[in-house]
Amino acid sequence: MSDIAERARKALGKKATYGPDVDLEEYEVEAKPHDEVQSIEEVPEEVRRAALGVGVSLEDEVGGAYIQMDQTPVVASSSTEGIEVLDIATALKKYDGLKDYWWKLVPVDQDKYTADVALHPPAGYFLRARRGAKTIFPLKSCLYLGQTNLNQRVHNIIIAEEGSELHVITGCTTPSHVQRGLHLGVSEFFIKKGAHVSFTMIHNWGREVEVRPRTAIYMEGGATLSNNYICLTPAKTLQTYPKAILDGPGAVASFNTVLYAKEGHLDTGSEVVLRAPGCSADSITRAVSVGGEIITRGKMVGEVPDVKAHLECVGLILSEKGRIDSIPELDGRCGGLDMSHEAAVGKISEQELEYLMARGLTKDQATGVIVRGFLDVEIKGLPESLRDELRRIMQLQELHGGA
Template sequence: MSGIEEKARRARDKKALYGTDVDLDSYQSEAKPQSIVDDAEDLPNTVKKAALDVGVTLDDESSGAYVQMDQTPVVAKSLHEGVEIMDIASALKKYDFLQDYWWKLVAADADKYTADVAEAPPTGFFIRARKGMKTVFPVKSCLYLGSTNLNQRVHNIVIAEEGSELHVITGCTTPSHVQRGLHIGVSEYYIQKNAKVSFTMVHSWGKEVEVRPRTGVTIAEGGSMYNNYIMLRPVKTLQTFPTATLAGRGAVASFNTV
């Protein structure tokens, strides 16, 4: 058992410092695998409509796309040279260096929610903007909870290398027939020297969905992070406490919540 798994095991019943406690056992932990497609335009219409409802159009200009249906990454595609987009499980297998980023800004034993994600097979996106690469069009992602009563676990890593500029729009949503569920999203952002990142996340969940984001950000000298979090519809419970570390002179972080 790895150190991360051991930490997670010890924190299985650790309540969060803030927010309503959620009974994880009341949600299904296994999801039916979904079919992978070559392009976002080939997704089912129900998924494209749900994405559009949170402002994510998957068929127009972008720097790439990532779509996850329940626990299956169905699209992970870059459309811009210098921007890398992969599902996190594949990225961890390909890059040994990612172990230096994995669970470094968010602790696996922070609470029962991070522990639950750490013990599950990794799913989520890996996005990297290469050194000096500046994008105009955003990377678009959609985290789609399509099964009733599912515990959807996500772990994302974003790396903006020195002097890069990256824009990401993420829509998190359910179709109209899914009202109850749990979404636990762990996100770690590494913004290197003089890099700029804007990240807009739009949530539109069913009224009985419980949402537990866990976000850590580190920003080096001259770097910036502009984070917009928009909740379009009420949910059963939400608890979030994103944390940014300004790790160098001139580093800037801005968090806006609507």
């Protein structure tokens, strides 16, 4: 651990490659403690309501649950055989520091945000699917930032062992009275041979919350990943750029991003490195700006022949103040590759609006119908029950055009 701490200290002043810089000293370090609860039923009502807004219904059957309030894990439980859910501090003690996994994918000195997470007591979740284990009901986690102006730090480890199947929904949220805060999240995924992981992250932050997730994924042969990110409510600034390494034959990764920005600055993207024959990856983004600034980045790196990769970003601008900047990048390093990208930014068709308005909808209602349809991306690798749940979340949002 001493080497990790030393590298982190040296990086405390290191700005991130992308996104506006955040002054860490503006945010509080000390979080108020919360009591652990014995069951999901005892989770405070305000947390349950906030979790429901990001798709984490604690009333439905779940395969396991992790709830964190500020820096305190209050629930960590599994109801599925072969699936382990622990808070990360407990996992580090139980598994001798998680030597094969802890800070192995995300560099601790990547930037000031990873360094800051490393230099404070660990919080976050440890999810593990043992060999051949499969989740029937999804694991659900809620990272709840309830203290105004707090710097919430999270470090998550997800391990899907050979032949396992893991479905996870993570909701990150603040209650209505918390508008300002900082969320730093480090997540490291290890998806082993033939394992399948679907991971859906839904953000619902206050208007003055700044968000800096740092994610890396390592995939072995035959592994599959469906990584889905949804942000439909404003944050002050968001910057995330997960990286996946496909290091075994036939590994498949799919990134799906849905963004709706009334205001704020969202800088999102992903990088996928294809290192083995038969690997494939796609990254699809749907972005709507109603006044916010959206930057979408995508990079595919083909290192060997016989790999396929596709980038796609389509955006709608519904306000004179809106901005969408799409930056696709293909990096082919040998022959025998199949790599492509597609990008488009436009506006809603007047014909579509007129058609719906002629059938009795107001302009805002018609715009909302069109925007929901536009953002309803077909997400690969999800059970139908999860697809239905994501559609329900979309229907709860008030999506409409700007002035």
